[in-house]
Amino acid sequence: MQGATLSRWTMAYFAAACLMLLAGQGLMVAGYGYPAADIAAPETLVLVHVLAIGWLSLLMAGALLQFVPVLVARPLSAAPLAAPALALLLAGLGFLIAGFVALSGATDLPLFFMPLGGAFLGLGFGFVAIILAATLFAARPLPLPACFVATGVVALLGAILLGAAFTLVLSGVSGNPFLARLVAGGVELHAVLGLGGWLSVTAAGVSYRLLSMFLLSPETERPTSRAVWWVVSLAIGLVVAAVATVLLAVPGKDVLFVAALLLTLAAGVLYSGDVRQIYRARRRRQAELNIRASFPAFAALLLSIVFVNIPIVRTGEGVAAITYLFVFGWLTGLGLAQLYKIVAFLTWLEAYGPVLGRGPVPRVQDLVDERQAAVWFVLYYGAVAAATLALFWGHAAFFRAMVLLQTVATLVLMREFVRARRLSAVPAATRAPAGFVRPHLFCPPSASRR
Protein backbone atom coordinates (compact mmCIF):
# COMPACT_ATOMS: atom_id res chain seq x y z
CA MET A 1 0.00 0.00 0.00
CA GLN A 2 1.34 3.40 -0.92
CA GLY A 3 0.48 6.72 0.67
CA ALA A 4 -0.79 7.23 4.19
CA THR A 5 -3.66 5.46 5.89
CA LEU A 6 -5.30 6.26 9.21
CA SER A 7 -3.14 5.16 12.10
CA ARG A 8 -5.30 2.81 14.17
CA TRP A 9 -4.12 3.78 17.65
CA THR A 10 -3.45 7.49 17.30
CA MET A 11 -6.81 8.53 18.80
CA ALA A 12 -6.23 6.25 21.80
CA TYR A 13 -2.82 7.92 22.36
CA PHE A 14 -4.49 11.34 22.09
CA ALA A 15 -7.28 10.40 24.51
CA ALA A 16 -4.84 9.11 27.13
CA ALA A 17 -2.67 12.20 26.63
CA CYS A 18 -5.59 14.60 27.14
CA LEU A 19 -6.61 12.87 30.37
CA MET A 20 -3.04 13.19 31.64
CA LEU A 21 -2.99 16.90 30.82
CA LEU A 22 -6.14 17.37 32.87
CA ALA A 23 -4.65 15.28 35.69
CA GLY A 24 -1.42 17.30 35.69
CA GLN A 25 -3.20 20.64 35.70
CA GLY A 26 -5.58 19.36 38.37
CA LEU A 27 -2.61 18.52 40.62
CA MET A 28 -1.27 22.06 40.22
CA VAL A 29 -4.66 23.60 41.00
CA ALA A 30 -4.78 21.43 44.12
CA GLY A 31 -1.39 22.81 45.15
CA TYR A 32 0.51 19.54 44.68
CA GLY A 33 4.21 19.80 43.81
CA TYR A 34 6.04 23.01 42.94
CA PRO A 35 5.67 25.84 44.05
CA ALA A 36 4.23 24.42 47.33
CA ALA A 37 6.92 21.72 47.36
CA ASP A 38 10.59 22.07 46.43
CA ILE A 39 11.49 22.07 42.74
CA ALA A 40 13.29 18.72 43.16
CA ALA A 41 10.76 17.19 45.60
CA PRO A 42 9.14 13.83 44.74
CA GLU A 43 5.76 15.62 44.49
CA THR A 44 7.18 17.86 41.76
CA LEU A 45 8.59 14.79 40.01
CA VAL A 46 5.08 13.29 39.96
CA LEU A 47 3.72 16.45 38.37
CA VAL A 48 6.53 16.82 35.82
CA HIS A 49 6.29 13.22 34.62
CA VAL A 50 2.51 13.14 34.37
CA LEU A 51 2.88 16.12 32.03
CA ALA A 52 6.10 15.20 30.16
CA ILE A 53 5.35 11.50 29.63
CA GLY A 54 1.59 11.24 30.13
CA TRP A 55 0.57 14.30 28.18
CA LEU A 56 3.36 15.48 25.88
CA SER A 57 5.09 12.20 24.97
CA LEU A 58 1.88 10.26 24.36
CA LEU A 59 0.59 13.17 22.28
CA MET A 60 3.80 13.27 20.26
CA ALA A 61 3.97 9.49 19.84
CA GLY A 62 0.35 9.34 18.65
CA ALA A 63 0.92 12.21 16.24
CA LEU A 64 4.10 10.65 14.83
CA LEU A 65 2.37 7.29 14.24
CA GLN A 66 0.00 9.21 11.97
CA PHE A 67 2.32 11.76 10.41
CA VAL A 68 5.69 10.07 9.90
CA PRO A 69 4.10 8.14 6.98
CA VAL A 70 3.01 11.53 5.61
CA LEU A 71 6.54 12.90 6.01
CA VAL A 72 8.18 10.03 4.14
CA ALA A 73 5.27 9.02 1.84
CA ARG A 74 5.32 5.38 2.87
CA PRO A 75 3.40 3.29 5.37
CA LEU A 76 4.42 2.68 8.97
CA SER A 77 6.78 -0.23 9.60
CA ALA A 78 6.17 -2.47 12.63
CA ALA A 79 2.77 -0.81 13.15
CA PRO A 80 1.42 -3.69 15.32
CA LEU A 81 3.78 -2.50 18.09
CA ALA A 82 1.72 0.69 18.54
CA ALA A 83 -0.91 -0.84 20.86
CA PRO A 84 1.48 -2.71 23.20
CA ALA A 85 3.66 0.41 23.30
CA LEU A 86 0.72 2.45 24.61
CA ALA A 87 -0.10 -0.18 27.24
CA LEU A 88 3.54 -0.35 28.36
CA LEU A 89 3.85 3.44 28.55
CA LEU A 90 0.70 3.80 30.64
CA ALA A 91 1.71 0.98 32.97
CA GLY A 92 5.24 2.36 33.21
CA LEU A 93 4.00 5.84 34.02
CA GLY A 94 1.68 4.38 36.68
CA PHE A 95 4.55 2.51 38.38
CA LEU A 96 6.88 5.50 38.12
CA ILE A 97 4.30 7.81 39.73
CA ALA A 98 3.62 5.23 42.45
CA GLY A 99 7.36 5.09 43.08
CA PHE A 100 7.62 8.90 43.36
CA VAL A 101 4.64 8.99 45.72
CA ALA A 102 6.38 6.34 47.84
CA LEU A 103 9.55 8.46 47.77
CA SER A 104 7.56 11.43 49.06
CA GLY A 105 6.56 9.37 52.08
CA ALA A 106 2.83 9.81 51.49
CA THR A 107 2.27 6.05 51.32
CA ASP A 108 4.35 3.00 52.08
CA LEU A 109 4.36 1.61 48.56
CA PRO A 110 7.62 -0.12 47.64
CA LEU A 111 10.26 2.17 46.12
CA PHE A 112 10.95 -0.65 43.69
CA PHE A 113 8.00 0.65 41.67
CA MET A 114 10.32 3.38 40.39
CA PRO A 115 12.80 1.19 38.46
CA LEU A 116 9.91 -1.08 37.46
CA GLY A 117 8.24 1.97 35.91
CA GLY A 118 11.55 2.88 34.30
CA ALA A 119 11.78 -0.57 32.73
CA PHE A 120 8.20 -0.48 31.39
CA LEU A 121 8.73 3.03 30.03
CA GLY A 122 12.00 1.92 28.46
CA LEU A 123 10.20 -0.92 26.69
CA GLY A 124 7.25 1.26 25.64
CA PHE A 125 9.38 4.08 24.29
CA GLY A 126 11.66 1.42 22.79
CA PHE A 127 8.70 0.08 20.80
CA VAL A 128 7.79 3.59 19.65
CA ALA A 129 11.42 4.17 18.66
CA ILE A 130 11.49 0.87 16.74
CA ILE A 131 8.36 1.81 14.76
CA LEU A 132 9.73 5.27 13.93
CA ALA A 133 13.29 4.16 13.23
CA ALA A 134 12.20 1.24 11.02
CA THR A 135 9.85 3.50 9.04
CA LEU A 136 12.51 6.18 8.61
CA PHE A 137 15.20 3.62 7.75
CA ALA A 138 13.08 2.15 4.97
CA ALA A 139 12.44 5.62 3.54
CA ARG A 140 16.03 6.81 3.09
CA PRO A 141 17.11 9.29 1.81
CA LEU A 142 15.05 11.27 4.33
CA PRO A 143 13.33 14.55 3.60
CA LEU A 144 14.39 17.24 6.08
CA PRO A 145 11.34 17.10 8.43
CA ALA A 146 11.98 13.38 8.88
CA CYS A 147 15.62 14.12 9.81
CA PHE A 148 14.29 16.16 12.75
CA VAL A 149 12.21 13.16 13.85
CA ALA A 150 15.31 10.93 13.66
CA THR A 151 17.25 13.38 15.86
CA GLY A 152 14.27 13.53 18.25
CA VAL A 153 14.20 9.75 18.59
CA VAL A 154 17.91 9.71 19.50
CA ALA A 155 17.26 12.33 22.19
CA LEU A 156 14.27 10.30 23.45
CA LEU A 157 16.48 7.25 23.93
CA GLY A 158 19.04 9.40 25.77
CA ALA A 159 16.37 10.84 28.08
CA ILE A 160 14.94 7.39 28.80
CA LEU A 161 18.31 5.82 29.59
CA LEU A 162 19.17 8.68 31.96
CA GLY A 163 15.75 8.52 33.61
CA ALA A 164 15.98 4.77 34.07
CA ALA A 165 19.41 5.20 35.67
CA PHE A 166 17.94 7.77 38.07
CA THR A 167 15.22 5.35 39.20
CA LEU A 168 17.83 2.71 40.06
CA VAL A 169 19.65 5.15 42.36
CA LEU A 170 16.62 6.91 43.89
CA SER A 171 15.02 3.57 44.78
CA GLY A 172 18.22 2.31 46.37
CA VAL A 173 18.39 -0.65 44.00
CA SER A 174 21.84 0.41 42.83
CA GLY A 175 24.62 2.13 44.75
CA ASN A 176 26.85 2.34 41.70
CA PRO A 177 28.98 5.49 42.05
CA PHE A 178 28.76 6.30 38.32
CA LEU A 179 24.98 6.30 38.48
CA ALA A 180 24.99 8.27 41.73
CA ARG A 181 27.04 10.97 39.99
CA LEU A 182 24.44 11.09 37.23
CA VAL A 183 21.67 11.81 39.73
CA ALA A 184 23.74 14.55 41.34
CA GLY A 185 24.70 16.31 38.11
CA GLY A 186 22.53 15.07 35.25
CA VAL A 187 18.98 16.12 36.09
CA GLU A 188 18.95 19.21 33.85
CA LEU A 189 20.53 17.15 31.03
CA HIS A 190 17.71 14.60 31.34
CA ALA A 191 15.15 17.40 31.22
CA VAL A 192 16.77 19.10 28.22
CA LEU A 193 16.98 15.83 26.27
CA GLY A 194 13.31 15.10 26.97
CA LEU A 195 11.61 18.49 26.63
CA GLY A 196 14.06 19.95 24.11
CA GLY A 197 15.61 17.11 22.13
CA TRP A 198 12.68 14.73 21.94
CA LEU A 199 9.55 16.88 22.15
CA SER A 200 10.66 20.21 20.69
CA VAL A 201 12.98 19.08 17.89
CA THR A 202 10.37 16.60 16.70
CA ALA A 203 7.56 19.15 16.94
CA ALA A 204 9.60 21.70 15.00
CA GLY A 205 10.44 19.18 12.28
CA VAL A 206 6.87 18.01 11.81
CA SER A 207 5.69 21.63 11.88
CA TYR A 208 7.76 22.43 8.77
CA ARG A 209 5.65 19.95 6.81
CA LEU A 210 2.29 20.56 8.50
CA LEU A 211 2.52 24.36 8.34
CA SER A 212 3.17 24.37 4.59
CA MET A 213 0.46 21.74 4.16
CA PHE A 214 -2.18 23.74 6.05
CA LEU A 215 -1.13 27.11 4.59
CA LEU A 216 -0.62 25.79 1.03
CA SER A 217 2.92 27.13 1.00
CA PRO A 218 5.50 25.70 -1.40
CA GLU A 219 7.41 22.86 0.22
CA THR A 220 10.87 24.08 -0.60
CA GLU A 221 13.75 22.97 1.58
CA ARG A 222 15.24 26.20 2.90
CA PRO A 223 18.97 26.35 3.72
CA THR A 224 17.96 27.95 7.03
CA SER A 225 15.77 24.93 7.89
CA ARG A 226 18.68 22.61 7.16
CA ALA A 227 20.86 24.82 9.36
CA VAL A 228 18.29 24.50 12.18
CA TRP A 229 18.58 20.73 11.95
CA TRP A 230 22.37 20.78 12.02
CA VAL A 231 22.45 23.19 14.94
CA VAL A 232 19.94 21.31 17.11
CA SER A 233 21.61 17.99 16.33
CA LEU A 234 24.94 19.47 17.35
CA ALA A 235 23.35 20.85 20.54
CA ILE A 236 22.01 17.40 21.41
CA GLY A 237 25.45 15.97 20.72
CA LEU A 238 26.92 18.45 23.21
CA VAL A 239 24.34 17.48 25.84
CA VAL A 240 25.22 13.81 25.36
CA ALA A 241 28.90 14.74 25.75
CA ALA A 242 27.97 16.60 28.94
CA VAL A 243 26.35 13.41 30.24
CA ALA A 244 29.63 11.62 29.59
CA THR A 245 31.59 14.25 31.58
CA VAL A 246 29.24 13.78 34.55
CA LEU A 247 29.52 10.00 34.34
CA LEU A 248 33.32 10.12 34.25
CA ALA A 249 33.59 12.99 36.75
CA VAL A 250 35.71 15.08 34.39
CA PRO A 251 35.22 18.86 34.11
CA GLY A 252 33.49 20.49 31.15
CA LYS A 253 29.80 19.84 31.79
CA ASP A 254 28.86 23.47 32.32
CA VAL A 255 30.72 24.69 29.25
CA LEU A 256 29.08 22.04 27.08
CA PHE A 257 25.65 22.76 28.54
CA VAL A 258 25.92 26.52 28.04
CA ALA A 259 27.19 25.99 24.48
CA ALA A 260 24.21 23.73 23.77
CA LEU A 261 21.82 26.38 25.07
CA LEU A 262 23.47 29.06 22.90
CA LEU A 263 23.14 26.80 19.85
CA THR A 264 19.49 26.34 20.74
CA LEU A 265 19.08 30.10 20.75
CA ALA A 266 20.54 30.30 17.25
CA ALA A 267 18.25 27.47 16.11
CA GLY A 268 15.24 29.18 17.69
CA VAL A 269 15.92 32.42 15.83
CA LEU A 270 16.39 30.59 12.50
CA TYR A 271 13.27 28.50 13.09
CA SER A 272 11.16 31.59 13.83
CA GLY A 273 12.40 33.09 10.56
CA ASP A 274 11.42 29.93 8.68
CA VAL A 275 7.93 29.92 10.20
CA ARG A 276 7.51 33.56 9.17
CA GLN A 277 8.60 32.75 5.61
CA ILE A 278 6.26 29.77 5.33
CA TYR A 279 3.43 31.98 6.54
CA ARG A 280 4.26 34.75 4.08
CA ALA A 281 4.51 32.34 1.14
CA ARG A 282 1.06 30.90 1.87
CA ARG A 283 -1.53 30.55 -0.87
CA ARG A 284 -4.41 30.17 1.58
CA ARG A 285 -5.44 33.75 2.31
CA GLN A 286 -6.98 33.25 5.73
CA ALA A 287 -5.01 30.92 8.00
CA GLU A 288 -7.19 28.50 9.92
CA LEU A 289 -7.49 28.51 13.70
CA ASN A 290 -4.91 25.77 14.24
CA ILE A 291 -2.28 28.02 12.62
CA ARG A 292 -3.39 31.25 14.30
CA ALA A 293 -3.48 29.46 17.67
CA SER A 294 0.10 28.24 17.10
CA PHE A 295 1.61 31.74 16.87
CA PRO A 296 1.61 32.34 20.65
CA ALA A 297 3.33 28.95 20.99
CA PHE A 298 6.14 30.03 18.65
CA ALA A 299 6.50 33.25 20.65
CA ALA A 300 6.65 31.27 23.92
CA LEU A 301 9.35 29.02 22.43
CA LEU A 302 11.53 31.95 21.45
CA LEU A 303 10.97 33.78 24.76
CA SER A 304 11.81 30.76 26.89
CA ILE A 305 14.97 30.04 24.87
CA VAL A 306 16.10 33.65 25.28
CA PHE A 307 15.46 33.62 29.05
CA VAL A 308 17.12 30.26 29.64
CA ASN A 309 20.29 31.74 28.12
CA ILE A 310 20.39 34.45 30.79
CA PRO A 311 22.50 32.84 33.56
CA ILE A 312 20.89 34.68 36.49
CA VAL A 313 17.41 33.59 35.39
CA ARG A 314 18.45 30.01 34.64
CA THR A 315 20.15 29.29 37.94
CA GLY A 316 17.58 30.84 40.29
CA GLU A 317 13.90 30.13 40.89
CA GLY A 318 13.28 31.68 37.46
CA VAL A 319 14.02 28.34 35.83
CA ALA A 320 10.63 27.04 37.02
CA ALA A 321 8.80 29.93 35.34
CA ILE A 322 10.78 29.41 32.11
CA THR A 323 10.01 25.69 32.15
CA TYR A 324 6.34 26.47 32.71
CA LEU A 325 6.28 28.83 29.74
CA PHE A 326 8.10 26.26 27.63
CA VAL A 327 5.83 23.35 28.57
CA PHE A 328 2.49 25.17 28.50
CA GLY A 329 3.13 28.09 26.15
CA TRP A 330 5.16 26.27 23.51
CA LEU A 331 4.63 22.48 23.67
CA THR A 332 1.10 22.34 25.07
CA GLY A 333 -0.10 25.38 23.13
CA LEU A 334 1.19 23.97 19.85
CA GLY A 335 -0.17 20.53 20.76
CA LEU A 336 -3.69 21.76 21.53
CA ALA A 337 -3.75 23.99 18.44
CA GLN A 338 -2.72 21.19 16.09
CA LEU A 339 -4.98 18.63 17.82
CA TYR A 340 -7.85 20.95 17.03
CA LYS A 341 -7.23 20.42 13.30
CA ILE A 342 -5.84 16.89 13.33
CA VAL A 343 -8.72 15.35 15.29
CA ALA A 344 -11.28 16.93 12.95
CA PHE A 345 -9.40 15.91 9.79
CA LEU A 346 -8.74 12.30 10.85
CA THR A 347 -12.34 11.94 12.02
CA TRP A 348 -13.62 13.33 8.72
CA LEU A 349 -11.45 10.89 6.77
CA GLU A 350 -12.50 7.95 8.93
CA ALA A 351 -16.22 8.79 8.80
CA TYR A 352 -16.63 10.01 5.24
CA GLY A 353 -13.61 8.56 3.37
CA PRO A 354 -15.57 5.52 2.18
CA VAL A 355 -18.36 7.64 0.68
CA LEU A 356 -16.38 10.59 -0.72
CA GLY A 357 -17.48 11.41 -4.22
CA ARG A 358 -20.60 9.24 -3.99
CA GLY A 359 -22.84 11.98 -2.66
CA PRO A 360 -22.72 15.14 -0.56
CA VAL A 361 -20.61 14.91 2.60
CA PRO A 362 -19.81 17.55 5.22
CA ARG A 363 -16.57 19.52 4.93
CA VAL A 364 -13.78 19.12 7.50
CA GLN A 365 -14.55 22.56 8.90
CA ASP A 366 -18.16 21.50 9.52
CA LEU A 367 -16.87 19.23 12.30
CA VAL A 368 -15.68 22.16 14.44
CA ASP A 369 -16.81 25.59 15.58
CA GLU A 370 -13.76 27.82 15.07
CA ARG A 371 -15.27 31.00 16.46
CA GLN A 372 -16.08 29.49 19.80
CA ALA A 373 -12.78 27.66 20.09
CA ALA A 374 -10.81 30.82 19.24
CA VAL A 375 -12.08 32.49 22.43
CA TRP A 376 -10.86 29.57 24.53
CA PHE A 377 -7.43 29.59 22.90
CA VAL A 378 -7.12 33.29 23.82
CA LEU A 379 -8.13 32.50 27.41
CA TYR A 380 -5.73 29.56 27.50
CA TYR A 381 -2.69 31.57 26.42
CA GLY A 382 -3.69 34.48 28.66
CA ALA A 383 -3.82 32.12 31.64
CA VAL A 384 -0.45 30.58 30.72
CA ALA A 385 1.17 34.02 30.53
CA ALA A 386 -0.33 35.06 33.87
CA ALA A 387 0.62 31.77 35.55
CA THR A 388 4.21 32.14 34.26
CA LEU A 389 4.46 35.62 35.74
CA ALA A 390 2.89 34.41 39.00
CA LEU A 391 5.58 31.73 39.27
CA PHE A 392 8.28 34.26 38.47
CA TRP A 393 7.13 36.68 41.18
CA GLY A 394 6.29 33.89 43.63
CA HIS A 395 2.51 34.41 44.00
CA ALA A 396 1.42 30.83 44.73
CA ALA A 397 -2.32 31.54 45.19
CA PHE A 398 -2.58 33.62 42.01
CA PHE A 399 -0.63 30.90 40.20
CA ARG A 400 -3.20 28.27 41.21
CA ALA A 401 -6.08 30.52 40.16
CA MET A 402 -4.52 31.00 36.72
CA VAL A 403 -3.88 27.25 36.33
CA LEU A 404 -7.56 26.75 37.16
CA LEU A 405 -8.53 29.10 34.34
CA GLN A 406 -6.08 27.31 32.06
CA THR A 407 -7.61 23.96 33.03
CA VAL A 408 -11.11 25.20 32.24
CA ALA A 409 -9.91 26.36 28.81
CA THR A 410 -8.26 23.00 28.04
CA LEU A 411 -11.38 21.21 29.26
CA VAL A 412 -13.56 23.20 26.86
CA LEU A 413 -11.12 22.52 23.99
CA MET A 414 -11.19 18.81 24.78
CA ARG A 415 -14.97 18.93 24.71
CA GLU A 416 -14.55 20.33 21.20
CA PHE A 417 -12.34 17.33 20.26
CA VAL A 418 -15.01 14.96 21.60
CA ARG A 419 -17.70 16.83 19.68
CA ALA A 420 -15.61 16.50 16.51
CA ARG A 421 -15.23 12.74 17.09
CA ARG A 422 -18.99 12.42 17.64
CA LEU A 423 -19.77 14.61 14.58
CA SER A 424 -21.95 16.70 16.92
CA ALA A 425 -21.35 20.00 15.12
CA VAL A 426 -22.29 18.59 11.71
CA PRO A 427 -25.80 19.55 10.55
CA ALA A 428 -28.02 16.52 11.06
CA ALA A 429 -29.13 16.48 7.42
CA THR A 430 -25.64 15.64 6.12
CA ARG A 431 -24.20 13.92 9.18
CA ALA A 432 -24.83 10.31 8.25
CA PRO A 433 -24.90 9.63 4.49
CA ALA A 434 -25.43 6.00 3.51
CA GLY A 435 -22.21 4.01 3.84
CA PHE A 436 -20.41 6.36 6.24
CA VAL A 437 -18.52 4.96 9.22
CA ARG A 438 -19.39 6.25 12.68
CA PRO A 439 -16.02 6.73 14.44
CA HIS A 440 -15.48 5.38 17.94
CA LEU A 441 -14.49 8.01 20.47
CA PHE A 442 -10.92 6.74 20.77
CA CYS A 443 -10.89 3.00 20.02
CA PRO A 444 -9.61 2.00 16.58
CA PRO A 445 -12.13 1.29 13.80
CA SER A 446 -13.69 -2.16 14.22
CA ALA A 447 -12.21 -3.71 11.08
CA SER A 448 -10.52 -2.40 7.98
CA ARG A 449 -13.17 -2.15 5.31
CA ARG A 450 -13.12 -4.10 2.06
Added chain:
Amino acid sequence: MPDVSTQTPPRELDVRPILKSGGEPFQAIMAAVQALEPGQGLRLLATFHPVPLLQFLANRGFDHVSREIGDGDWEVLFTPQGAESPVEISYDADSPEAWPDPGLHLDLTDLDPPEPMVRILAAAERLGPGEVLFALLSREPLFLFPELVARGLQWVGNFDEAGATYRILVRAGRAKG
Protein backbone atom coordinates in the same frame (compact mmCIF):
# COMPACT_ATOMS: atom_id res chain seq x y z
CA MET B 1 15.09 6.53 -23.15
CA PRO B 2 14.04 4.30 -20.23
CA ASP B 3 10.93 4.40 -18.00
CA VAL B 4 7.42 5.38 -18.94
CA SER B 5 8.40 8.84 -20.15
CA THR B 6 8.59 7.82 -23.78
CA GLN B 7 5.58 5.57 -23.64
CA THR B 8 2.91 8.25 -23.24
CA PRO B 9 2.58 9.90 -26.66
CA PRO B 10 3.91 13.45 -26.54
CA ARG B 11 1.50 16.36 -26.58
CA GLU B 12 1.74 18.36 -29.80
CA LEU B 13 1.78 22.15 -29.90
CA ASP B 14 2.02 24.11 -33.15
CA VAL B 15 2.94 27.74 -32.43
CA ARG B 16 3.58 28.62 -36.09
CA PRO B 17 0.15 30.32 -36.51
CA ILE B 18 0.84 32.48 -33.43
CA LEU B 19 4.31 33.42 -34.71
CA LYS B 20 3.08 34.16 -38.23
CA SER B 21 0.41 36.52 -36.90
CA GLY B 22 3.12 38.34 -34.93
CA GLY B 23 2.05 36.92 -31.53
CA GLU B 24 4.12 35.77 -28.57
CA PRO B 25 3.82 31.97 -28.06
CA PHE B 26 5.53 31.73 -24.67
CA GLN B 27 2.26 31.66 -22.70
CA ALA B 28 0.85 28.89 -24.86
CA ILE B 29 4.03 26.84 -24.50
CA MET B 30 4.08 27.20 -20.73
CA ALA B 31 0.42 26.25 -20.50
CA ALA B 32 1.14 23.13 -22.55
CA VAL B 33 4.13 22.23 -20.35
CA GLN B 34 2.04 22.68 -17.20
CA ALA B 35 -0.63 20.36 -18.53
CA LEU B 36 1.73 17.51 -19.42
CA GLU B 37 0.89 14.18 -17.88
CA PRO B 38 3.43 12.28 -15.74
CA GLY B 39 6.41 11.48 -17.93
CA GLN B 40 4.81 12.96 -21.04
CA GLY B 41 6.86 14.84 -23.64
CA LEU B 42 6.01 17.87 -25.79
CA ARG B 43 6.36 18.10 -29.57
CA LEU B 44 6.70 21.75 -30.52
CA LEU B 45 6.41 23.15 -34.05
CA ALA B 46 7.85 26.63 -34.67
CA THR B 47 9.00 28.85 -37.53
CA PHE B 48 12.54 29.05 -36.15
CA HIS B 49 14.90 27.11 -33.88
CA PRO B 50 13.81 28.35 -30.38
CA VAL B 51 17.25 28.38 -28.73
CA PRO B 52 16.30 30.43 -25.60
CA LEU B 53 13.38 28.08 -24.96
CA LEU B 54 15.68 25.04 -25.12
CA GLN B 55 17.76 26.42 -22.28
CA PHE B 56 14.67 27.50 -20.32
CA LEU B 57 13.06 24.07 -20.46
CA ALA B 58 16.39 22.33 -19.82
CA ASN B 59 16.41 24.17 -16.49
CA ARG B 60 12.96 22.73 -15.81
CA GLY B 61 14.17 19.20 -16.45
CA PHE B 62 13.51 18.63 -20.17
CA ASP B 63 15.88 17.11 -22.71
CA HIS B 64 15.29 18.03 -26.36
CA VAL B 65 15.83 16.80 -29.90
CA SER B 66 15.45 19.39 -32.74
CA ARG B 67 15.19 18.95 -36.51
CA GLU B 68 14.41 21.23 -39.39
CA ILE B 69 11.25 20.14 -41.20
CA GLY B 70 11.39 22.31 -44.33
CA ASP B 71 10.41 25.91 -45.20
CA GLY B 72 12.58 27.03 -42.31
CA ASP B 73 10.20 25.41 -39.80
CA TRP B 74 11.50 23.39 -36.85
CA GLU B 75 10.21 20.51 -34.80
CA VAL B 76 11.53 20.12 -31.24
CA LEU B 77 10.70 17.11 -29.08
CA PHE B 78 11.01 17.85 -25.36
CA THR B 79 11.16 14.85 -23.05
CA PRO B 80 11.25 15.01 -19.27
CA GLN B 81 14.40 13.73 -17.56
CA GLY B 82 12.78 10.83 -15.76
CA ALA B 83 15.35 10.48 -13.01
CA GLU B 84 14.37 13.74 -11.35
CA SER B 85 10.83 12.83 -10.41
CA PRO B 86 10.16 9.12 -10.14
CA VAL B 87 6.79 7.92 -11.36
CA GLU B 88 4.75 6.16 -8.69
CA ILE B 89 2.37 3.44 -9.77
CA SER B 90 -0.31 1.74 -7.69
CA TYR B 91 0.62 -1.90 -7.21
CA ASP B 92 -2.53 -3.07 -9.00
CA ALA B 93 -1.93 -0.91 -12.10
CA ASP B 94 -1.18 -3.09 -15.11
CA SER B 95 0.92 -1.50 -17.89
CA PRO B 96 -0.08 2.19 -17.59
CA GLU B 97 1.59 2.88 -20.95
CA ALA B 98 -1.29 1.00 -22.58
CA TRP B 99 -4.00 3.09 -20.86
CA PRO B 100 -6.25 5.07 -23.18
CA ASP B 101 -5.90 8.87 -23.32
CA PRO B 102 -7.69 10.49 -20.40
CA GLY B 103 -11.20 11.58 -21.23
CA LEU B 104 -11.32 14.05 -18.36
CA HIS B 105 -8.80 16.69 -17.26
CA LEU B 106 -9.08 18.31 -13.82
CA ASP B 107 -6.97 21.23 -12.66
CA LEU B 108 -7.27 21.11 -8.86
CA THR B 109 -4.15 23.10 -8.02
CA ASP B 110 -6.05 26.03 -6.53
CA LEU B 111 -8.27 24.02 -4.19
CA ASP B 112 -7.67 23.69 -0.45
CA PRO B 113 -7.06 20.13 0.74
CA PRO B 114 -8.92 17.84 1.06
CA GLU B 115 -11.16 19.20 -1.72
CA PRO B 116 -8.94 17.81 -4.56
CA MET B 117 -9.34 14.34 -3.07
CA VAL B 118 -13.13 14.73 -2.98
CA ARG B 119 -13.21 15.96 -6.60
CA ILE B 120 -11.03 13.14 -7.92
CA LEU B 121 -13.08 10.47 -6.13
CA ALA B 122 -16.31 12.03 -7.39
CA ALA B 123 -15.00 12.13 -10.97
CA ALA B 124 -13.63 8.59 -10.69
CA GLU B 125 -17.07 7.35 -9.65
CA ARG B 126 -18.34 8.43 -13.07
CA LEU B 127 -15.60 6.71 -15.10
CA GLY B 128 -16.69 3.84 -17.30
CA PRO B 129 -14.73 0.55 -17.18
CA GLY B 130 -11.15 1.14 -18.32
CA GLU B 131 -11.61 4.91 -18.67
CA VAL B 132 -8.94 7.29 -17.43
CA LEU B 133 -8.95 10.73 -15.83
CA PHE B 134 -6.04 13.13 -15.43
CA ALA B 135 -5.67 15.62 -12.59
CA LEU B 136 -3.23 18.29 -11.45
CA LEU B 137 -2.75 18.92 -7.72
CA SER B 138 -0.59 21.25 -5.69
CA ARG B 139 0.71 18.41 -3.49
CA GLU B 140 1.06 14.65 -3.40
CA PRO B 141 -2.34 13.24 -2.37
CA LEU B 142 -1.05 10.75 0.20
CA PHE B 143 -4.44 10.04 1.77
CA LEU B 144 -6.05 9.56 -1.65
CA PHE B 145 -3.89 6.63 -2.76
CA PRO B 146 -5.25 4.01 -0.32
CA GLU B 147 -8.81 5.21 -1.02
CA LEU B 148 -8.31 4.73 -4.77
CA VAL B 149 -6.94 1.23 -4.28
CA ALA B 150 -9.79 0.37 -1.89
CA ARG B 151 -12.21 1.27 -4.69
CA GLY B 152 -10.44 -0.81 -7.30
CA LEU B 153 -9.06 2.26 -9.08
CA GLN B 154 -5.53 2.18 -10.50
CA TRP B 155 -3.30 5.24 -10.51
CA VAL B 156 0.03 6.51 -11.73
CA GLY B 157 1.46 9.86 -10.73
CA ASN B 158 4.51 12.05 -10.20
CA PHE B 159 5.60 15.63 -9.63
CA ASP B 160 6.29 17.86 -12.60
CA GLU B 161 9.88 18.81 -13.33
CA ALA B 162 9.70 21.92 -11.16
CA GLY B 163 8.34 19.81 -8.27
CA ALA B 164 5.44 22.22 -7.87
CA THR B 165 2.55 20.29 -9.36
CA TYR B 166 1.56 16.66 -8.81
CA ARG B 167 0.08 14.91 -11.84
CA ILE B 168 -2.01 11.81 -11.55
CA LEU B 169 -3.79 9.46 -13.92
CA VAL B 170 -6.62 7.42 -12.44
CA ARG B 171 -8.16 4.49 -14.28
CA ALA B 172 -11.30 2.56 -13.49
CA GLY B 173 -10.87 -1.22 -13.47
CA ARG B 174 -11.91 -3.21 -16.51
CA ALA B 175 -15.46 -4.50 -16.76
CA LYS B 176 -15.73 -7.97 -15.33
CA GLY B 177 -16.46 -10.91 -17.66
